[in-house]
Amino acid sequence: MAGDDPNSGDEQSPEEEFQDLIRQLFGGGAGDIDPEQLSRLSGMNIDPAMMQAVMQQLQGAFSGAGEGGIAWDMAKRQALHIANQDGLGVTTGQRTDLDQAFALAALWLSEATTISELASPPQSITRGAWVEATLPVWQELAEPVATSIADALTTALSEQAPDDMQGLVQGAGRLMRTVGGSLFASQLGQVVGSLSKEVVSGGDVGIPLMPDGQAAILPQNFADFGRDLEVPEDQLALYAATRELAHARLFRHARWLRLHVISQVTDFARGVHVDTGALEELASRFDPSEPEELRRALESGALLPERSEAQKAALARLENLLATIEGWVEVVTEDATSRLPSAQRIAEAVRRRRAVGGPAERALGTLVGLELRPRRMREAAAMWRAVTDAVGPAARDALWDYPDLMPGASDIDDPAALVARLEARARGEEPAPDEMDDALAKLLAGEDAPNADAVEDSAGEGSSGDRADDATTHEAGTDEAAKDDDGPHDDGPPEDHRPV
Known part of the structure; x- marks a missing residue:
C-alpha cells in the first residue's frame, strides 16, 4: 500500500491528497486530519485553514444525516434552540387559568356539536414541547422537497466538475447530497423554531400537527396574540380553548380525516421539483466555505420553479379541504362561545390571522412551496352555517362520519343544493337517481351495463366528484356505492364496509 512506503507520501499528487481527505471524512476522522497533509493542498490552490473548517463542518452534518442524506436531527436541534431561547x-398560574378555560369550553362545545369529548385532557405546553410534538409531521411534509434539493445539488455539482475530477466527484456523491440536505434541514429547523413563537394552539396552522386526540395551547404565544385586541384575557382564553378543542375533536372523530389531509399535502410536495437551471447557475459559483448563498436561495424560494397546472390543481384541492375543516371549526366555535361579549371581535382577529399568516408561515411557503392558508374559509363557514340552520348540529356533524359524505368544493359553491338534499333526506325522501345510480343499479342486478366510459363520465359530473381523489372513498363498499352519496343514512352502511 502507498501508506507503507515512507517515500510514497511525497509522490502523491494534490488530487490524491484530496481523495485521502475525503476518505478520512467518510471514516469519521475529519477532526484528526494532519495539518501537514492540509498544507500540501496548496498545489490545488485551496486554503488549508479553510478546508480544515469546511471538512469539520461537513463531518458534523454527515454524521447526523439519516436515510437519503437529510440531517433531520440537525433540524430538531435548530428548532429547539430557537424555541427555547x-x-x-x-407557570402554575398560566396552567391553572387555561385548565379552567378548557373545562368550561368543553361544556359549551358539547352544546354546539354532537362530536364527543377527547379521551385525553388538553394541555398547556411550551414552545419546545410544541416542536417535539409536531416535528415528525413537518419532516414528513418537507422530505420530498429536501430529497429533490439534495438530488439536484448532486447532479448540478457533478455536471460542473471537469472531466479529470469526475472520479473524485462520484466518490464524494453522498457527501454532496449531505451538503444540500443538511442546509435544507437547518432551514426547516429555523422555520419550525420560528413558527413555535407564533402559533397559539396545536391546530393553529390548520393541519393536524399534534398527535391524534391531543389539544394544546402555548401560553407564551397566547399572551402575545391578545396583547393588542383589548379583550379581557379570560374571554380570549375561553375562545382559544373552544376553538382548539373543536379542531382536536373533529380529527379524533373523523379518524380518516388526518390521513386525508396529510396525504394531500404530501402529494402536493412530491410534485415540487427544484429548478435545475437556477441550481446549476448557483452551483457554478458555489463556494463550500460560504454556504450562505445556498441558504439564501432556499429561504427565498428561488430554487422552486413556478407551479405546474397539476400543482395548482392539487393546491386548490388542498385549500378547499382546509377551508371545509376551518369553516366547520369556526361555526361550531361561534355557537359554543355565543355567551362571550367579545366573541365576534376575537373571531374576526383569528380569521385575519389565518388569512395572512405570520412570518414563519410565509417562510415555510418559500421553503416547501406550500401555503397552508384556507382562502375559502368564509365561503365554507357560510355553507356550514346554512347546513346548521337547516338541519341542526346532529345532521351537520354526521357529514364527517364517512369520507364520501363530507361536503366538497361544489357544495361550498352552492350550499343551497346541499341543504336541499339534506332536508329531503330528513323528510325521508329519496332524491331522484342520476345516471351513475342507474348504471350501478343495473350492475348490481346483473343486467348489461352501459358503456364504461359513459359511467365514468357521469361519475365525474356529480357534486361529489372532487371527493373521488381520496382513496378512502372506495372503502365504503359496493353496497354503499349503490346508494346516493348526498347525505347520511339512518341505518348506515354495513359494519364491515365502514372505513377505518
Missing part, C-alpha cells in the same frame, strides 16, 4: 416555561 427565552428559557421560559409554563
Whole structure:
C-alpha cells in the first residue's frame, strides 16, 4: 500500500491528497486530519485553514444525516434552540387559568356539536414541547422537497466538475447530497423554531400537527396574540380553548380525516421539483466555505420553479379541504362561545390571522412551496352555517362520519343544493337517481351495463366528484356505492364496509 512506503507520501499528487481527505471524512476522522497533509493542498490552490473548517463542518452534518442524506436531527436541534431561547416555561398560574378555560369550553362545545369529548385532557405546553410534538409531521411534509434539493445539488455539482475530477466527484456523491440536505434541514429547523413563537394552539396552522386526540395551547404565544385586541384575557382564553378543542375533536372523530389531509399535502410536495437551471447557475459559483448563498436561495424560494397546472390543481384541492375543516371549526366555535361579549371581535382577529399568516408561515411557503392558508374559509363557514340552520348540529356533524359524505368544493359553491338534499333526506325522501345510480343499479342486478366510459363520465359530473381523489372513498363498499352519496343514512352502511 502507498501508506507503507515512507517515500510514497511525497509522490502523491494534490488530487490524491484530496481523495485521502475525503476518505478520512467518510471514516469519521475529519477532526484528526494532519495539518501537514492540509498544507500540501496548496498545489490545488485551496486554503488549508479553510478546508480544515469546511471538512469539520461537513463531518458534523454527515454524521447526523439519516436515510437519503437529510440531517433531520440537525433540524430538531435548530428548532429547539430557537424555541427555547427565552428559557421560559409554563407557570402554575398560566396552567391553572387555561385548565379552567378548557373545562368550561368543553361544556359549551358539547352544546354546539354532537362530536364527543377527547379521551385525553388538553394541555398547556411550551414552545419546545410544541416542536417535539409536531416535528415528525413537518419532516414528513418537507422530505420530498429536501430529497429533490439534495438530488439536484448532486447532479448540478457533478455536471460542473471537469472531466479529470469526475472520479473524485462520484466518490464524494453522498457527501454532496449531505451538503444540500443538511442546509435544507437547518432551514426547516429555523422555520419550525420560528413558527413555535407564533402559533397559539396545536391546530393553529390548520393541519393536524399534534398527535391524534391531543389539544394544546402555548401560553407564551397566547399572551402575545391578545396583547393588542383589548379583550379581557379570560374571554380570549375561553375562545382559544373552544376553538382548539373543536379542531382536536373533529380529527379524533373523523379518524380518516388526518390521513386525508396529510396525504394531500404530501402529494402536493412530491410534485415540487427544484429548478435545475437556477441550481446549476448557483452551483457554478458555489463556494463550500460560504454556504450562505445556498441558504439564501432556499429561504427565498428561488430554487422552486413556478407551479405546474397539476400543482395548482392539487393546491386548490388542498385549500378547499382546509377551508371545509376551518369553516366547520369556526361555526361550531361561534355557537359554543355565543355567551362571550367579545366573541365576534376575537373571531374576526383569528380569521385575519389565518388569512395572512405570520412570518414563519410565509417562510415555510418559500421553503416547501406550500401555503397552508384556507382562502375559502368564509365561503365554507357560510355553507356550514346554512347546513346548521337547516338541519341542526346532529345532521351537520354526521357529514364527517364517512369520507364520501363530507361536503366538497361544489357544495361550498352552492350550499343551497346541499341543504336541499339534506332536508329531503330528513323528510325521508329519496332524491331522484342520476345516471351513475342507474348504471350501478343495473350492475348490481346483473343486467348489461352501459358503456364504461359513459359511467365514468357521469361519475365525474356529480357534486361529489372532487371527493373521488381520496382513496378512502372506495372503502365504503359496493353496497354503499349503490346508494346516493348526498347525505347520511339512518341505518348506515354495513359494519364491515365502514372505513377505518
